[in-house]
Amino acid sequence: MSESSTHPPLLLVRGVSKSFPGVRALDNVELTLRRGEVHALMGENGAGKSTLIKVLTGVYPHDGGTIEFDGRAISPASPRDAERAGISTVYQEVNLVPTLSVAENLCVGRFPTRGGLIRWGAARRRAETALERVGLKLRVGRQLDEYSLAIQQMVAIARALDAEAKLLILDEPTSSLDESEVDRLLELMDSLRSGGLAILFVTHFMGQVYRISDRITVLRNGAFVAESMAKDLPRFDLIGQMVGKDPEALRAREAEVRALHQKKAGGGTLARVNGLGKQGSVAPVGFEIGEGQTVGLGGLLGSGRTETARLIFGIDKADAGSLEIDGKAHRPGSPREAMALGIAMTPDDRKVNGIIPNLSVRDNIVLALQSKRGIWRRISPKAQRDLAAKYIASLNIKTSNAETPVGTLSGGNQQKVLLARWLAVNPRLFILDEPTRGIDVGAKGEIEHLVADLAEQGMSLVFISSELEEVARVSQRVVVLCDREQVGELEGEAISEHAILEMIARAGEKEEEGETGWKPVPLGDEERNERDGDG
């Protein structure tokens, strides 16, 4: 606090409140940011972090309190307003236009012009420079959605850095990045900090918080809890502040999860993936899934994990191999067909493939079960309400009630709604693609616990996560992928984060010297988003 007298803070938020119908999202929040610091904003899902950011950047008006930026009171009316004042933001869900080119996305709203006409050459060069800063080499003329979500996220960051900013806000920027990309981003943040930029950083990854941040502010249920220096706040105390409970209980829980996953024994075989593959998406992969077994798909981003899952669930149709269930070979051509085989899947990109934003939490939860029963056998309103109430309680979904549009829930709670949707159909094989993305520490433990419980009840799971440590923790078998190819398999005792990484590294060595890190990863098939039939 003493240095604040010598350096006046850059951003002073005092007593800011914000209510939505039925929710008090922010209640008298305070936040102080100084120049040249990385400040972590922490809190559980639904604590109000994103809402605070949206209030700061003029997406929402606030109901009360003051925001002082760079010595004067501001109340931005729009994100552009905030940008002009010197606040540059990357929102939680990538907020770019997927059908515009990379260059257009980077320059929208600030195209270099001459006499009212856009200078495309200059725009292109500017886009390339902006990308270079985040270590990305892309063909800027290509449409943004040809690149993976991770790359889109980096483009969003590049866009934010391109503006002349005094304050950079990053709302869960690393949720879809893998380790090397995270490293690059944190390095970048470090160098920006030395340049005097203030950075507000939201994440659920404890490791990243302690690696990069100077100070930590914690919110709980929309209210300010504490501000501390990162070095003075042990990890478990931080968690305690976030959840408002005794951290010891969490520690015990974590140990319990570990034990649960270890004691699991394998049953018979449920399914066999026999060289399932698709041209331009992923080379044929093969593995076995036992009853009550959790199979992890390990690999870096763009390694073909999601692609493999999409083939099993029929979102994309494989052009080679088959999926053998109960001794019969199948090649699902749509999620409906896969559902008929007892398969379920929560997708990694919940905004596009997951939530139906304007429908209620209840509608979103019953949707898959209803599709399975068919249009004509409607689930009675009472049964729908009961189902919603059951999962809101058991998954601890934070929502004002079951009729709230799911799009207004916080990111982590949307994820839980998707889990509920598929748990309701009680599948035999449940594919979880990044189920813990954007989920707070407490809930992450709950989900890992859930995975163990489901497996115990005999459900088979395919588990995908960018956090290899998590994959190693929950899986009894790990299929390792690299560059859209299966490069190995680990089982039982042999599974560890280290072993997975080693396998990936060895596969990488075999390939001829290529550029490490970034390269464009096309989504595989253009028709992916167009194919919405159920044939």
Added chain:
Amino acid sequence: MAESSPMRFIPPALRPLTWPLVALGLLLLFNVIFTPGYLHIGMVEGRVSGYLVDIFRDGAAVMLLAVGMTLVIATGGVDLSVGAIMAISAVLAASMVTPEWNEANLGAWTNTLMADHIGVWIAIILLVSLIASVLAGAWNGMLVSVFKIQPIIATLVLMVAGRGIAQLICSGRIFTYDVPGLEYIGKGTLFGLPFSLFIVAGVVLATYALTRATALGLMIESVGDNDVASRCSGVPVRNIRFLVYMVSGLCAGLAGLIESTNVSSANANQLGLYFELDAIFAVVVGGTALTGGRFFLGGSIIGALLLQTLTNTMYAQEVSPEIALIPKALVILAVCLLQSPAFRRRVLGVFGAGKPSKSRAKAGGAA
């Protein structure tokens, strides 16, 4: 903001209908003041008559179109071809009661059948017209759901070509007829009320049951809100798209029959001209967003009635047809502005947005 809004006094189920109902009420009030005997309902030759009944009778076709259009718009589509489908269905019916046409196209036996069993023949005519309309809808559905053509373009094809088809059927002639059995659809009275009203009521109730007593409504809304995610949740996206265009075709076919039997003739060029625009307006005024998602059948019906009241008001005030379009446009604009939460917030201030508009909710979805 919303807590202080007067909206909180209205039950949630009725909230989307608030503004169209307010507009309808104001318009009726205007009429009550300026049109003598506006609320009077009398009995003339065993039928109920009066300005209010006229609104329902004259608005029957647009109400029917609005029902089908609501479902189509809820899936994120639009059906521009309903006016043309009306013409096809009407021209088919009118042709099939014209002896020369029957003789030239179907053979003399049809005229014998018509003479001996007019009831049977009328049933056949209705069946043929409606099946043709459903097929036209299926054509739209195929273009949209199988070939993934943008709905506005896909249905534009039939909007243009449909009138050509109607012309082809009747060889460009305008058939007029005198077949009381057929004319009953548009002109008949049942329990003193226009028969067409019973058709409308039947279609509305059936559609309501079809969408809300089954899971169809949920799935339509889910497809309109996020079709990719719907597919990933096992919703039969393609079949649902197909179905809504067929329903829209069927509604248009019925509307065409009502509209033409009311005047006992069918003009392939004029019948149902621009009706698609009225139907779209009725749906949007009724609270269903053009971008798809949540839909409100009741709202669409109110929208259609609002439009008809407006038209009839112009007649009652003896506004000449050329000028009548201007006040009509102004009222439409006013209703749309009232519906916009952004406008209410800015101009009316106290009337907070009852619920966030679609785009706003989407922005919130980025949380």
